[in-house]
Amino acid sequence: KAGVTQTPRYLIKTRGQQVTLSCSPISGHRSVSWYQQTPGQGLQFLFEYFSETQRNKGNFPGRFSGRQFSNSRSEMNVSTLELGDSALYLCASSLGGAGKNIQYFGAGTRLSVL
Amino acid sequence: TQLLEQSPQFLSIQEGENLTVYCNSSSVFSSLQWYRQEPGEGPVLLVTVVTGGEVKKLKRLTFQFGDARKDSSLHITAAQPGDTGLYLCAGALNDMRFGAGTRLTVKP
Numbered sequence: 001k002a003g004v005t006q007t008p009r010y011l012i013k014t015r016g017q018q019v020t021l022s023c024s025p026i027s028g029h030r031s032v033s034w035y036q037q038t039p040g041q042g043l044q045f046l047f048e049y050f051s052e053t054q055r056n057k058g059n060f061p062g063r064f065s066g067r068q069f070s071n072s073r074s075e076m077n078v079s080t081l082e083l084g085d086s087a088l089y090l091c092a093s094s095l096g097g098a099g100k101n102i103q104y105f106g107a108g109t110r111l112s113v114l
Numbered sequence: 115t116q117l118l119e120q121s122p123q124f125l126s127i128q129e130g131e132n133l134t135v136y137c138n139s140s141s142v143f144s145s146l147q148w149y150r151q152e153p154g155e156g157p158v159l160l161v162t163v164v165t166g167g168e169v170k171k172l173k174r175l176t177f178q179f180g181d182a183r184k185d186s187s188l189h190i191t192a193a194q195p196g197d198t199g200l201y202l203c204a205g206a207l208n209d210m211r212f213g214a215g216t217r218l219t220v221k222p
Contacts, residue, residue: 033210034214035208041214042116042202042212042214042215043157043202043204043212043215044211044212045209045210045211045212048209054166056208056209058209078194088155090156092156098206102147102162103159103210104159105149105156105157105158106156107154107155107156108155
């Protein structure tokens with residue numbers, strides 16, 4: 001069974017640009033959660049999607065958005081990039097809710113904002 | 115302030131030594147998980163503990179969940195260089211909340 005796949009693995013953008021990250025969950029998993037990981041803040045929850053609906057949202061500005069498709073694949077978008085958005089963005093999938101089920105993580109997308 | 119506080123933040127030891135890392139919170143969790151993350155990879159689940167006072171063993175790793183389900187510890191016996199990595203605890207609320215992690219380095 002294939003694991004969680006995130007693309008691209010690395011991205012370099014400049015301030016003000018926007019970026020879209022992609023996550024393909026494990027087959028059969030309906031929940032996809034996104035996290036931002038930085039050395040200073042650790043892993044911070046962004047949002048969770050389940051069956052194409054956003055179910056939970058963390059404390060991030062509206063520049064961070066996401067969506068989930070009918071095949072459970074998910075995308076995350078960050079608009080008007082800031083230097084502080086440089087981070088490792090991790091996606092995790094699970095069968096049900098993120099708070100109730102084991103999450104499996106992808107390798108992440110490392111975003112650098114210059 | 116992190117909902118889950120992990121200590122120590124950094125730990126560097128020699129191969130063969132024992133160590134304990136801690137995960138503390140003022141919140142009660144329905145379950146708590148421990149992950150290990152290696153450079154360039156996402157976190158990988160090591161164990162889930164769900165019952166207060168529970169102790170789980172995974173080879174040289176021993177995990178304990180506090181009686182009140184607010185804290186947990188991870189003890190590694192006879193650490194090996196392959197144990198090097200970032201150890202994260204995570205607690206289940208409506209979503210998963212992660213600690214900042216303990217970065218462990220085991221020197222040969």
